[in-house]
Amino acid sequence: MVTIEYIKAHYLQLLTLLKQEVSLNQSAQPFLDYVLLYENKFSGTSTTADVQQLREFLRGANRFADEFSFSDRHGSQIRALIKSLYHLLDTAIS
Amino acid sequence: MTRFTQTVLLILLIFTSQLVVNCSSDKDPIDDIENSTSWMDDLEKSLGTGTKAKLNNWIAKGLDQTKLKETFSKSKDKAALLNNLETAQSIYHQRVYIEDWNNIPGIEKSDYVPNGLANGKNSPWNNPDLDLPAVEAANFVDATATELPAGTKIYRVTGGNPAGGYWTKEIPKSVGDVIGGTAVQPAWNNFSKFYRYEVPQAKTLKVWQGTTARQPIAAGVINPHLPGKAIQLFIPAAVRDDAFKQLVQEIPLPW
Numbered sequence: 290m291v292t293i294e295y296i297k298a299h300y301l302q303l304l305t306l307l308k309q310e311v312s313l314n315q316s317a318q319p320f321l322d323y324v325l326l327y328e329n330k331f332s333g334t335s336t337t338a339d340v341q342q343l344r345e346f347l348r349g350a351n352r353f354a355d356e357f358s359f360s361d362r363h364g365s366q367i368r369a370l371i372k373s374l375y376h377l378l379d380t381a382i383s
Numbered sequence: 384m385t386r387f388t389q390t391v392l393l394i395l396l397i398f399t400s401q402l403v404v405n406c407s408s409d410k411d412p413i414d415d416i417e418n419s420t421s422w423m424d425d426l427e428k429s430l431g432t433g434t435k436a437k438l439n440n441w442i443a444k445g446l447d448q449t450k451l452k453e454t455f456s457k458s459k460d461k462a463a464l465l466n467n468l469e470t471a472q473s474i475y476h477q478r479v480y481i482e483d484w485n486n487i488p489g490i491e492k493s494d495y496v497p498n499g500l501a502n503g504k505n506s507p508w509n510n511p512d513l514d515l516p517a518v519e520a521a522n523f524v525d526a527t528a529t530e531l532p533a534g535t536k537i538y539r540v541t542g543g544n545p546a547g548g549y550w551t552k553e554i555p556k557s558v559g560d561v562i563g564g565t566a567v568q569p570a571w572n573n574f575s576k577f578y579r580y581e582v583p584q585a586k587t588l589k590v591w592q593g594t595t596a597r598q599p600i601a602a603g604v605i606n607p608h609l610p611g612k613a614i615q616l617f618i619p620a621a622v623r624d625d626a627f628k629q630l631v632q633e634i635p636l637p638w
Contacts, residue, residue: 323570326602345497346602351518353571356543368620375518 489563495608499596526593542573564613
């Protein structure tokens with residue numbers, strides 16, 4: 290079973306990775322800012338409705354990520370984390 | 384009374400009656416002029432020198448003055464609103480902040496209801512790197528794995544990564560086709576550059592093709608929304624190798 294704590298941990302992992310990316314690649318800053326928009330919501334998530342909202346947000350964040358050329362070092366990890374976080378949110382709802 | 388005196392009196396009478404009409408009118412044109420910029424003067428005082436010039440510059444570029452004024456008037460954090468407008472991707476993104484929906488092309492004024500695929504799809508190419516993950520599948524109403532033959536041209540509008548995953552086979556006719564048809568939020572893209580890729584001779588390009596799903600116009604906004612409906616392509620990251628990137632060419636915007 291997917292727990293809210295597990296989702297939060299994944300989100301924080303994504304934030305850490307994006308911060309590392311921004312230290313190498315300043316052009317990724319707007320994407321980090323965008324993902325940070327939902328920091329409080331990821332921290333305060335408790336209901337299914339919240340999770341649905343987060344899933345919708347992450348879908349948009351992933352679409353926005355398509356506008357960025359991430360570094361070779363982090364690019365595939367960022368994509369993989371978004372993909373797995375979305376999967377976790379999906380599993381939490383169903 | 385001479386004829387001259389009569390004429391002077393008549394002119395005076397017309398002038399004073401006009402003055403009375405003007406004074407009794409609800410709207411004084413001088414007040415109108417002052418009101419039209421006094422809100423900007425207030426913001427200049429509270430948000431700092433240069434604010435008025437920025438506002439005037441945006442209005443000159445097409446931002447609706449009335450909507451801008453209304454939004455600042457309602458805003459509880461005017462500094463944050465100014466910052467959002469300054470860092471906006473484009474005038475369309477600024478219009479999202481001031482909720483000027485009438486001037487954002489391609490949108491639909493009804494509630495957003497998700498219509499994307501609920502699950503990812505496995506590709507027929509026996510390679511998990513070419514699958515359509517759930518997070519991408521949600522951007523499609525339907526999606527089919529297909530191989531584009533040599534000579535096929537595909538197109539992408541972006542201000543960012545020229546070799547991203549989302550493309551179209553059709554040339555968009557307007558920015559509304561991109562915002563509405565391919566459901567691209569103004570927060571994500573400044574719509575400033577146009578790219579083309581042509582599948583090389585003796586090669587094919589493995590893609591997912593299907594109808595674009597709806598998107599909210601901005602995070603947290605339900606109405607209006609972006610209807611999608613255009614046919615879009617998703618090219619898996621594994622396909623977008625260095626050889627692919629080298630063949631992506633910038634061409635003039637089609638509008």
